[in-house]
Amino acid sequence: MEPILKVENLTKVFSRQGREDFTAVKGISFDLLPGECLAIIGESGSGKTTAVNMISRLVDVTSGKITLDGRDITHLRGKELHGVYRTMQMVFQTPTESFDPRRTLGDGIGESLRNAGVSRKKTRERVETLLEKCGLPREFADRYPHQVSGGQCQRAAIARALAIEPKLLICDEATSALDVTVQKEIIDLLKSLRARQGRNLSILFICHDISLVQQFADRVLVMYHGRIVEEGTPDDVICNPKNDYTRRLIDSIL
Ligand SMILES: Nc1ncnc2c1ncn2[C@@H]1O[C@H](COP(=O)(O)OP(=O)(O)OP(=O)(O)O)[C@@H](O)[C@H]1O
Numbered sequence: 001m002e003p004i005l006k007v008e009n010l011t012k013v014f015s016r017q018g019r020e021d022f023t024a025v026k027g028i029s030f031d032l033l034p035g036e037c038l039a040i041i042g043e044s045g046s047g048k049t050t051a052v053n054m055i056s057r058l059v060d061v062t063s064g065k066i067t068l069d070g071r072d073i074t075h076l077r078g079k080e081l082h083g084v085y086r087t088m089q090m091v092f093q094t095p096t097e098s099f100d101p102r103r104t105l106g107d108g109i110g111e112s113l114r115n116a117g118v119s120r121k122k123t124r125e126r127v128e129t130l131l132e133k134c135g136l137p138r139e140f141a142d143r144y145p146h147q148v149s150g151g152q153c154q155r156a157a158i159a160r161a162l163a164i165e166p167k168l169l170i171c172d173e174a175t176s177a178l179d180v181t182v183q184k185e186i187i188d189l190l191k192s193l194r195a196r197q198g199r200n201l202s203i204l205f206i207c208h209d210i211s212l213v214q215q216f217a218d219r220v221l222v223m224y225h226g227r228i229v230e231e232g233t234p235d236d237v238i239c240n241p242k243n244d245y246t247r248r249l250i251d252s253i254l
Pocket residue numbers: 014016022024042043044045046047048049050051
């Protein structure tokens with residue numbers, strides 16, 4: 001099976017004025033298969049966000065290669081990225097980041113559909129269906145981001161990310177800003193989406209919560225100082241870590 005995402009030797013060097021260059025990600029490589037759910041864990045500053053921001057092309061790549069659905073996207077820019085965001089969508093830690101505060105949630109969720117030339121009426125229908133799919137009432141389409149709770153806004157952000165039916169969803173701590181019960185609801189939502197979409201939806205997610213990783217991921221990567229130091233199933237990595245660093249990380253989180 002062809003991977004939906006192939007990351008080869010990806011490296012990020014940040015140049016810092018008046019200070020030495022800093023290498024945040026040091027030659028990481030991994031594949032993500034269709035339908036697979038891959039978690040990245042690692043302590044704060046280990047390079048997780050930098051890695052996924054390179055993959056989603058929000059941050060330029062210093063070296064290495066990113067192949068999305070068979071296409072080299074490593075150096076695409078500006079308009080060239082429009083097609084990429086039909087295949088790949090992101091959900092961030094702070095739900096409101098996904099929305100313009102002056103526009104309704106419905107406008108935000110429907111934006112990619114409107115851009116793709118879908119009529120206003122069809123977009124509205126699709127937005128309402130997506131809201132329902134994500135466990136929100138249809139009339140939330142008319143609300144503004146400040147008129148909903150953090151958990152509701154994150155559900156709407158997931159609806160937004162799913163609007164154009166991406167093959168890859170990247171979540172960077174999408175549940176960290178929410179309280180425990182709402183986290184569970186969001187994870188349940190992602191689980192049900194996976195069950196429904198099967199091979200058509202792969203998920204790459206960064207998460208600090210080991211129990212969520214255990215419930216949800218097929219495979220886990222552990223990052224430490226910009227490198228992948230361990231990889232395996234959640235049970236392997238969490239119950240039987242090969243590496244001292246992973247053991248300390250798991251002990252510190254549990
Ligand atoms: N724009 C930047 N310029 C310079 N250094 C940066 C920049 N962005 C990130 N870094 C550094 O790169 C390293 C990795 O940061 P990153 O945000 O990827 O970590 P992380 O694993 O996501 O951490 P957290 O769990 O806290 O979110 C950190 O030392 C950070 O200070």
